[in-house]
Amino acid sequence: MVDDAKLHQFIGQMLSDLGGAASIALVRIGDSLGLYKAMHEHGPMTVAELAATTQVHERYLREWLSHQAASNYLAYDPATGKFSLPPEQAMVFGIEDSPVFMPGAFGLMASMLDNQAKVEPAFRTGAGVAWGDQAGCLFCAVARFFRPGYVNNIVANWLPALDGVVAKLERGAKVADVGCGHGVSIVLMARAFPNSEFVGYDFHPSSVEQAERHARDHGVGGNSRFEVATAKNYPDKDFDLVAFFDCLHDMGDPIGAAAHVRQSLKPDGTWMIVEPAAGDRLEDNLNPIGRLFYAGSTMICVPTSLAQEVGLALGAQAGEARLREVITAGGFRQVRRATETPFNMILEARP
Numbered sequence: 001m002v003d004d005a006k007l008h009q010f011i012g013q014m015l016s017d018l019g020g021a022a023s024i025a026l027v028r029i030g031d032s033l034g035l036y037k038a039m040h041e042h043g044p045m046t047v048a049e050l051a052a053t054t055q056v057h058e059r060y061l062r063e064w065l066s067h068q069a070a071s072n073y074l075a076y077d078p079a080t081g082k083f084s085l086p087p088e089q090a091m092v093f094g095i096e097d098s099p100v101f102m103p104g105a106f107g108l109m110a111s112m113l114d115n116q117a118k119v120e121p122a123f124r125t126g127a128g129v130a131w132g133d134q135a136g137c138l139f140c141a142v143a144r145f146f147r148p149g150y151v152n153n154i155v156a157n158w159l160p161a162l163d164g165v166v167a168k169l170e171r172g173a174k175v176a177d178v179g180c181g182h183g184v185s186i187v188l189m190a191r192a193f194p195n196s197e198f199v200g201y202d203f204h205p206s207s208v209e210q211a212e213r214h215a216r217d218h219g220v221g222g223n224s225r226f227e228v229a230t231a232k233n234y235p236d237k238d239f240d241l242v243a244f245f246d247c248l249h250d251m252g253d254p255i256g257a258a259a260h261v262r263q264s265l266k267p268d269g270t271w272m273i274v275e276p277a278a279g280d281r282l283e284d285n286l287n288p289i290g291r292l293f294y295a296g297s298t299m300i301c302v303p304t305s306l307a308q309e310v311g312l313a314l315g316a317q318a319g320e321a322r323l324r325e326v327i328t329a330g331g332f333r334q335v336r337r338a339t340e341t342p343f344n345m346i347l348e349a350r351p
């Protein structure tokens with residue numbers, strides 16, 4: 001028997017879900033055309049005022065603004081006919097360095113839709129979809145998605161949570177950032193610790209090129225460099241710190257990667273593993289954050305891992321207990337959760 005009240009409640013959820021899905025393109029347009037930033041800078045504006053400020057066609061803008069007001073992404077004042085970006089919404093859409101700036105997340109949702117054509121056939125075959133073969137702008141979307149968390153946490157919170165690492169970085173340490181992607185994390189660390197040397201490794205050549213450009217643009221080319229290498233074959237040794245930002249679970253052979261990290265560290269070195277926040281059991285992750293990570297995991301992380309040797313496919317919600325098994329199987333004796341945010345857990349592994 002269908003319970004009418006439950007049905008209505010579920011349809012309410014569907015309307016909200018579809019509203020979010022329908023907003024993906026509109027939020028990206030607002031971000032890309034600078035509409036949110038203009039509203040944040042200039043305060044309440046009519047359609048005509050915003051159109052003139054941002055050089056956007058007024059008819060399109062009226063429709064976009066109406067959608068945004070209906071979404072509670074903007075406020076509308078019928079008395080003045082003006083639209084505004086309230087301070088809380090500005091944190092999410094208008095302020096690039098805010099810890100909750102989310103346009104990058106909408107970009108990632110768009111990449112996941114683009115990935116459907118490749119991932120859906122893989123559901124039948126069990127084959128992987130290689131990282132480099134995934135949707136066009138996935139790599140930029142990933143970099144932008146993680147950036148707010150990194151800007152607000154790596155130097156201020158995550159490195160200080162590791163035992164003795166900041167003192168080494170201040171004196172001058174040797175650091176590897178493995179699976180470095182577009183190099184956002186390296187740039188932040190290299191700028192904060194000019195006495196230390198940073199090397200970024202990633203097996204995706206175009207990401208390494210982007211990372212080199214990114215480091216040059218931010219003036220940290222002097223103490224950072226990048227190389228194409230896998231987590232199991234990067235060449236250098238004697239690192240004080242090896243960092244893996246949101247990539248261990250993407251690897252085909254994370255145990256092999258752990259063993260390689262182990263032999264590339266100094267005896268008193270540290271491995272920092274940043275992974276998505278997750279509980280150990282499925283039932284711990286049946287919440288809005290787990291929902292998003294399981295979606296990303298299905299469309300991006302599991303296909304990436306299955307395309308590599310071993311194909312362990314940990315998934316983005318592996319949980320601390322499973323990650324500990326992998327890390328200790330690679331030869332690390334001490335593992336502790338150094339700190340966490342609502343979105344990430346930061347593990348510290350020592351030989």
Ligand SMILES: C[S@@+](CC[C@H](N)C(=O)[O-])C[C@H]1O[C@@H](n2cnc3c(N)ncnc32)[C@H](O)[C@@H]1O
Nearest residue numbers: 143179180181202203204230231245246247251
């Ligand atoms: C989700 S992205 C994270 C990128 C970056 N660390 C960040 O946080 O923005 C995962 C990265 O891991 C890299 N990757 C995946 N498997 C790898 C492997 N076996 N060896 C080296 N890099 C790998 C991918 O190329 C990609 O850049």
